[in-house]
Amino acid sequence: MALTAxxxxxxxxxxxxxxxxxxxxxxxxxxxxxxGDQIExxxxxxxxxxxxxxxxxxxxxxxxxxxxQAAQPYKIWRTFxxxxxxxxxxxxxxxxxxxxxxxxxxxxxxxxxxxxxxxxGVLAAFALTAAGRALLDDANVPAQRATLGLGSAxxxxxxxxxxxxxxxxxxxxxxxxxxxxxKPICRxxxxxxxxxxxNNTEYAILGSFNVNQGGFAGGAAVASGGNRLVVPVxxxxxxxxxIYVSGVTGGRLNIxxxxxxxxxxxxxxxxxxxxKSYSEGIVLMTAGDTLSYYITSANVQIFSASNHTEVxxxxxx
Numbered sequence: 001m002a003l004t005a006x007x008x009x010x011x012x013x014x015x016x017x018x019x020x021x022x023x024x025x026x027x028x029x030x031x032x033x034x035x036g037d038q039i040e041x042x043x044x045x046x047x048x049x050x051x052x053x054x055x056x057x058x059x060x061x062x063x064x065x066x067x068x069q070a071a072q073p074y075k076i077w078r079t080f081x082x083x084x085x086x087x088x089x090x091x092x093x094x095x096x097x098x099x100x101x102x103x104x105x106x107x108x109x110x111x112x113x114x115x116x117x118x119x120x121g122v123l124a125a126f127a128l129t130a131a132g133r134a135l136l137d138d139a140n141v142p143a144q145r146a147t148l149g150l151g152s153a154x155x156x157x158x159x160x161x162x163x164x165x166x167x168x169x170x171x172x173x174x175x176x177x178x179x180x181x182x183k184p185i186c187r188x189x190x191x192x193x194x195x196x197x198x199n200n201t202e203y204a205i206l207g208s209f210n211v212n213q214g215g216f217a218g219g220a221a222v223a224s225g226g227n228r229l230v231v232p233v234x235x236x237x238x239x240x241x242x243i244y245v246s247g248v249t250g251g252r253l254n255i256x257x258x259x260x261x262x263x264x265x266x267x268x269x270x271x272x273x274x275x276k277s278y279s280e281g282i283v284l285m286t287a288g289d290t291l292s293y294y295i296t297s298a299n300v301q302i303f304s305a306s307n308h309t310e311v312x313x314x315x316x317x
Contacts, residue, residue, distance in 0.1 A: 006077045006078060008073065008074060008075045009025065009027060010026035011071040011074070012026065012074035013071050013072075016066065016067065017064065018064060019050070019064065021059070022056060023058070026056050028052050028054070028056065028057075028058060028076075029055050032078070034049075034078075036048065036079045037049050037078055038079070039075070039077075040075045040076075040077060041069050041072070042072040042073045043066075043067060046077075048060065049061070099121025102121065103122055103123040107125060110125070113126065113127060114127075114128035135147050153165050181213065182213075183314075183315060184213065184215060184216060184232050185214060186212045186216040187211040187311070188205055188206045188208070188209050188216075188310065189308075189311070190204065190206075190207040191208075192304065193303075194302075195304055197251070197293065198299055199295050199299050200295065201224055202256070202292050202294050203222060203224050203292065204222040204225060204227050204292055206229045207304070215233070216229060216230065216232055217229075217232070219290040228290035228292045229290060229311075229313070230289070231286075231291070232287060233287045235284070235315050235317055236285075237282070237285050237313055237314065238280060238282050239255060239281055239311065240279070241253075241255065241309075241310075241312075242277075242309060243278075243302060244275075245274070245277075245302060245303075246302055251295055251296065252295070252296045252297045253295065254293065254294045255311070256291070258290050259290070
C-alpha cells in the first residue's frame, strides 16, 4: 500500500483539558502510525501523539489546549525523520543477520520441496509432492484419513481374534473361531407329522425355520399348502437334505427351483420304514429364486419333523 503523508479516515474527538482522543470509523493501529506523529484538528490545531492504544483510542503527550471538537474531520501527520528511519533499518539489519534468515538465504529451493530445521540455524530441503501438501493442509486426523481414502478399518488393530481386522498368524490360522453373521444359512422343515406326499405334485419345503441367517424367507404359496423357500442372494448354494421314511415307498423326493419340474436335486427314497437317508448337491441360484419339493415315480410317505425330514441350505459364494 502507498504510504501517504497523513492519515485521515473517520472522525476524531479532541477535548480541551484532556489527553484522550476518541475516534469513530478509525483504524489507528493498522496504518503505520506511531508515537511522535502529529494530530491536527479540523480547525488546524495540532498535538503530539504519546501512545496509540487501539483502533479508536489515542493518548496525547500533554493535555489538549485547543478548542474542543466532537467527531470532526482530522489529520494525523506521519513523522519521517532520520531517527525513525535509522531505527527501522537497524531492526531490518538485525533480522537479516539472524541464523534463521541466513540459513534460508543459503537454501536453494525447487519445485515440490519443503524445508525443515535440522539444528539451530540449519535448514534442509525435502520432497513435498502435491499428495503430501493435500495431507498437510487437512485440519484434523479424520480429514487426513478421508484424503488418504481410509475407511473405518483404519481405526482398528490387526489381530487373530476379537474385534480386530483379521490377520493370519505364521501358520495361516486364526487363534479364535470366526463367525460370519451375514452369511445366508437356513435349516427348514415341514410340519411335525407323518404324511404321504402324492406323485407328480409340488409341496412346500418351508413350514418353519429352525435356523435362518442372512435373509431366507417364505415365498409364493403352494397349492398343496405352505410356501416355497426364497434364497436371498445370487451365488452357489449347498443344499443338504435329510429324509425319514415312515413307510415303504417307491417314490422320489426331489427339490425344484421356481416351481419348474426340472429337478435341482433328486433324492431316492425307496427304503424300508424307519430308515433315514442324507443327500446333497451344489446349485447356482439367483437372488429371489425359490425352492420346493416335487414328487415323482410314486407317492412318498415321510415323517416331517425337526431332525427327521428337513433341508439345510448354505450360501457358498
